[in-house]
Amino acid sequence: MSEKLIGSCIFGQSGGPTAVINASAYGVIRAALDAEEITKVYGAFHGIRGVLDDKLFVMDEEDPEELKLLLHTPSSALGSCRYKIADPEVDDTDYKRILEIFKKYNVRYFFYNGGNDSMDTCNKISRYMESVGYECRVMGVPKTIDNDLFGTDHCPGFASAAKYIATSCMEINKDARVYDNGMITIVEIMGRHAGWLAASAALATAYGSGPDLIYLPETNFDMDKFLADVDRIYKKNGKVLVAVSEGIHYADGSFVSEAKTSATDGFGHAQLGGLAAMLAEIVKAHTGAKVRGIELSLLQRCAAHLASATDIREACEAGMEAVHQAVNGVSGKMVAFERETVDGKYHCKYVLLPLSSVANFEKKIPLEWINEEGNGLKPAFIDYVLPLIQGEPELPLVDSLPRYAKLKRVLAK
Numbered sequence: 001m002s003e004k005l006i007g008s009c010i011f012g013q014s015g016g017p018t019a020v021i022n023a024s025a026y027g028v029i030r031a032a033l034d035a036e037e038i039t040k041v042y043g044a045f046h047g048i049r050g051v052l053d054d055k056l057f058v059m060d061e062e063d064p065e066e067l068k069l070l071l072h073t074p075s076s077a078l079g080s081c082r083y084k085i086a087d088p089e090v091d092d093t094d095y096k097r098i099l100e101i102f103k104k105y106n107v108r109y110f111f112y113n114g115g116n117d118s119m120d121t122c123n124k125i126s127r128y129m130e131s132v133g134y135e136c137r138v139m140g141v142p143k144t145i146d147n148d149l150f151g152t153d154h155c156p157g158f159a160s161a162a163k164y165i166a167t168s169c170m171e172i173n174k175d176a177r178v179y180d181n182g183m184i185t186i187v188e189i190m191g192r193h194a195g196w197l198a199a200s201a202a203l204a205t206a207y208g209s210g211p212d213l214i215y216l217p218e219t220n221f222d223m224d225k226f227l228a229d230v231d232r233i234y235k236k237n238g239k240v241l242v243a244v245s246e247g248i249h250y251a252d253g254s255f256v257s258e259a260k261t262s263a264t265d266g267f268g269h270a271q272l273g274g275l276a277a278m279l280a281e282i283v284k285a286h287t288g289a290k291v292r293g294i295e296l297s298l299l300q301r302c303a304a305h306l307a308s309a310t311d312i313r314e315a316c317e318a319g320m321e322a323v324h325q326a327v328n329g330v331s332g333k334m335v336a337f338e339r340e341t342v343d344g345k346y347h348c349k350y351v352l353l354p355l356s357s358v359a360n361f362e363k364k365i366p367l368e369w370i371n372e373e374g375n376g377l378k379p380a381f382i383d384y385v386l387p388l389i390q391g392e393p394e395l396p397l398v399d400s401l402p403r404y405a406k407l408k409r410v411l412a413k
Contacts, residue, residue, distance in 0.1 A: 027319025309391025
């Protein structure tokens with residue numbers, strides 16, 4: 001065990017919200033409050049922006065019962081951001097400011113909760129602090145519904161989103177088959193470069209009420225083949241349900257949605273959307289059928305009412321593990337998930353990966369899990385995702401409505 005490092009900590013959230021990101025927040029905050037090495041626990045307001053702007057919440061002053069409600073509170077309770085800091089070798093302005101804030105509050109532990117870009121931020125801060133000789137243990141806590149973080153079996157947030165998508169597709173499928181007239185329904189699901197979320201619709205199909213066709217960005221999209229697929233099923237059944245990932249693309253790499261130039265986020269990623277409506281118009285013109293396009297949009301990110309209890313537990317434990325490892329001397333790592341089978345059952349083991357090996361790498365669905373036609377998933381994907389969505393959380397309710405955490409958000413001075 002390393003020599004004890006005494007000082008305060010900062011925890012921040014970054015990137016898109018999820019149904020369980022606050023469960024990770026609770027894991028970090030609770031473990032940090034209980035750690036004798038950590039003298040004060042701060043929460044950064046809007047991620048790294050809160051550090052740069054000196055806007056930190058004193059988590060020690062929060063009511064313990066309110067903090068516990070974070071386990072079932074969706075979105076980012078401390079606020080998030082999409083702020084890209086430069087490489088410290090190119091521009092160290094932000095890093096000098098971060099170091100100034102760290103010294104002001106005697107911050108010796110920094111925990112950052114997010115996806116690919118957030119791990120990049122975490123890695124850069126870790127490298128800089130080491131280069132200037134300031135002892136601060138930096139740990140990444142994984143988060144992304146996209147499930148595309150490299151090196152980890154899965155990511156907190158994905159399972160709950162997958163459960164919501166599968167359930168919603170089952171319900172849409174029931175609705176779309178009520179009337180005696182023909183109808184084609186196209187559901188657009190998030191996923192820019194990796195199709196884990198859209199693939200989750202295959203759970204609905206596996207359980208008897210899901211899409212007939214699923215298209216992912218892992219394979220090239222062919223419009224003629226797509227229309228032929230839809231035609232074939234429509235002529236046979238009079239009803240078709242299609243699930244498409246927002247990031248499906250042609251062989252030349254251009255997005256089918258043709259929205260790649262409309263806008264980008266702070267990291268230069270294309271802001272996609274409108275694909276379902278666009279495909280619906282094309283299919284309607286081609287078939288003459290009644291066609292409906294549905295975009296799940298933000299609904300799939302923070303559906304805490306359909307969260308996976310497994311997802312909540314693992315998200316919380318990942319946060320706690322980050323703190324335990326840091327006070328024991330670990331730095332520059334991300335907590336990752338390794339799948340095991342124990343007594344014939346799924347088990348998650350927590351392991352550590354260097355931040356440098358995670359940042360800016362994407363994990364995609366193995367091609368061998370996609371069917372030969374490129375319009376559906378094989379049983380291997382169902383076997384992968386099914387254990388992750390298990391369990392129903394005991395949600396705190398008031399008058400049958402969710403009771404979310406109400407933090408005081410006391411600013412540090």
